[in-house]
Amino acid sequence: MNRTGRTGRRAALGGIGAIAMMAMMVGSQPAAFASEAYPNRPIKMIIPYTPGGSIDTVGRLVAAQLQRQLGQAIVIENRPGASGMIGSEAVAKASADGYTLLFNASSQVYLPLVAKNAPYDAIRDFTPIAQVGHVPLIVVANTSLPTSSLRDLVKLAKAKPRTYTWATSGLGTTSHLAEEMIRHAFKLEMDIVSYKGAVPQLNDVMGGHVSAAVSPMPGAYPFVKAGRLKVLAVTSSKRIPQLPGVPTVAESGLPGFELLSWYGLWGPANLPADITRKLSQEVNKAVREASLKTRFDELAFETVQSTPEQFKVVIKDEIDKVAGIVKAASIRID
Template sequence: MKRSIHHTSVGRRAMMLGTVCALATSMGSAWAQDYPNRAIKLVVPFPPGGSVDTVARALAPQLQQQMGQPVVIENRPGANSVLGAQGVKRSAPDGYTIMLNASLQVVNPLIMTATTYDMDKDFTPITYVGALPQLVLVSAQSPYNTLKDLLDDARKRPGQVQWATAAYGAAGHLAAELLKAKAQVNMPIVPYKGGGPALNDLIGMHVAAMVEPMASAYPQVKGGRLKALAVTTAKRLPALPDLPTVAESGFPGFDMPSWYGVWAPAGTPPDIVARVNNEVRTAMAAPAVANKLATMFFQPVASSSTEFTSFIRREVDMYKDLVSSAKIKVED
């Protein structure tokens, strides 16, 4: 008899649990159906003018058209993109605050001496948007015409030939660190608060060189303000067929593009994550966006949330090795 009562009790609890789960699923679906009903903030943790901002401004108008609500870009620069990321972390997990960031989002916790955020606990990956080749750049007025010219001068004047970087831990910074290590040269890194300010100082020859993604670098090259010495991808670019790769310039196997993703605060309902993922992937395929991104040499991916999570894990493993070997640390 007791056994029968026990089974009945378990059965009732199971039925109650099933009802609760069904209600939660129903509520999640209702939220997703009602979403969005007001403006969405797309946070860019850098100032205007850099590659992250450029990609965001290509996507936002199309997302706004698709979703029927304003998609407002909010530039929140500072602290190596940490300020913007922490603001998103503290935002309500309701899909109305999302963030577009580069690989720096996953590198920061590896290089900061102070606690910034926990990549796994504080954010929900939405989609791996895609990647950009990077260019090794100097001012149009620079005497360097090849990567060899730059590195040879750095060897003659150790510590005096400086790299600019949009931020410590950014893809351009990591590419410069890797190049320094392979070339065995002493070239200090000068960090800026974004690609735009760094490019301006590079044009003015306040720093000697920079590695920067194509989205923000190529217009300056095309406009005659900067010279490209090499591209960081494994293959040459069709638009710049005469520009050698870093690998061809004496560093076989060198391949380091800049990649971009969209994140939401942790706890964002799965239905809303799926909705944003679908909207971003649809926007990436829209002719207006695809054509604009193509002019930046952007290589679209637009992954699922699960695929993006797996990609992040692989990238973190690679960055850990580079950060350790190059002893990259940002002091509090």
Template sequence: MHTPRPSTMRRALLASLAVAGCTLLSGLVHAADWPSKPIQLVIPYPPGGSADLLGRPLAMQLQQQLGQSVVLEYKPGAGGTLASQYVARAKPDGYTVLMVLAAHAINDSLYPKLPYDTRKDFAPVSLVANLPMIVVGSSKLPAKNVPELIQAAQANPGKLTFGSAGNGNTGHLAGELFASTAGIKMTHVPYKGSAGVVNAMLAGDIDLTFDSISTSMPHVRSGKLHALAVTSAKRSALAPEVPTVQEQGLKDFDITGWYAVVAPAGTPADITTRLSQEIAKALKNPQVQTQLAASGYEPVGSTPQELGAHIQREIDRWATVVKATGARVD
């Protein structure tokens, strides 16, 4: 058996260390140079919805801070899972990121087979904002508050229709949980995005919706729709005159929509940390805060670690709701 001479072993070791060093240096340079080209922010719903209303001012401010274009890419469908699948398979270089909603956590238990792993295929970046939801009635719904809505549903089991921005959307589960908690039956009608729900409401095609306050409130102000309640534990600053569901008898009913940014798993931590810091900075911009407040958003900002813990809690929470309500994807 031949034993390599010390000088040979030393040269081999130095060569290995050089390769490792170059690899590490390459990664550091890559992270330090980010971003050097446009960033794609994928929106899982059509234009005009709550994710779009949040994504536009955020993208514009990030462009100014980063010196690169932040392009909104819309990939609606299947309750946000098409966009999630697209980003999960994207190159983990920080140039393709995804705006996720609470539905991202809901889908983990609502869909029997997802083409990605919610827990493993994404790198958390930042929690962006919270947004209260509102129970809104169309012109065909005579009920003007929660007790009247429950009475109407009890008198007509299964006949009242509530729309949502899609199967698995927060509005879908909010409606299912409301019905389960109140002991009533309503029929769910899914649409492709909040804009589709609002249009159906304005046309009188459905009775009510559990929608983001940002998309429905303008039509409430115009008198075309009427607000019955907000679903959060406290009233919204955007509509302080609208009582909560809890105030109207359904104790412990608390659902608030949330929005966050994630990247493909494997994205360098330097990049996700940098982006989370830039998002937090953008959310503190006075102009951005004014724009978001006008639509009812409550800016948050978080570290990647905080978002990761938040998503895990939400996955666990909604799994319980899905099981309790019997909600399913039609």
């Protein structure tokens, strides 16, 4: 072999060796490279309820800010049905790559406590990313109902059993649990009618097809301001600035009552730790934005800063607390 041939062969071998070494280096640092690359395409955020409700309203505000921060589109996909279980199950079955996320409320962890055949486990099948915040719920009624307070509604319902009804945004939701707790505590014979989200729930209360409802503040408050619903009570422990003249449920005959609807972001189980951490940090940054704070204040939405580990503790504590309520009120859905 001539000298030129040997030189060419050494160069080729050297090139192959360099490529192999680069491959080894990339293979030895998957987390670092994944973290740098994520996200490099649009992210789908599933909201398991109809558009226009409280969860959808807050979720879209957070998604819009995340989109600005991450430089990638956040595509909202509303997947209502089965009290939110259809959308949640879709995320549980998705690839754990950070490109399919779930924005949901506390009903995400409450539902398996009351559903006989829940298709997912609230802890095992998801990765908690960040708690976003919480809101009070408000007790609202049709404007023609001869009542101006929860105490009045209780009197009406006791005087005419099975005449008045509750509407809920879905079985196993915070709305449903609040109605069950009120019904159980006051021993009311008021049937509960379930809907696929807060919008159809509140529409039927406004239309007079159902008497009253408990619904998170962001979705119900605009209808109260417009005079299309009357508000009877709030579920927070204290009165809220937006409705200073409205008593709490605790003031209305149930001392110690408090039930808030809290919202958060989840991914499928086994979401890589670097992606989970990045998303958590971005969510915490998003909810601090001044433009979002103004909107959140209008909706009585109080934001929370949390790590994935702190969110896990919140979820466990909530499951323990609500399990006792569910058992005491014998709440069960098939």
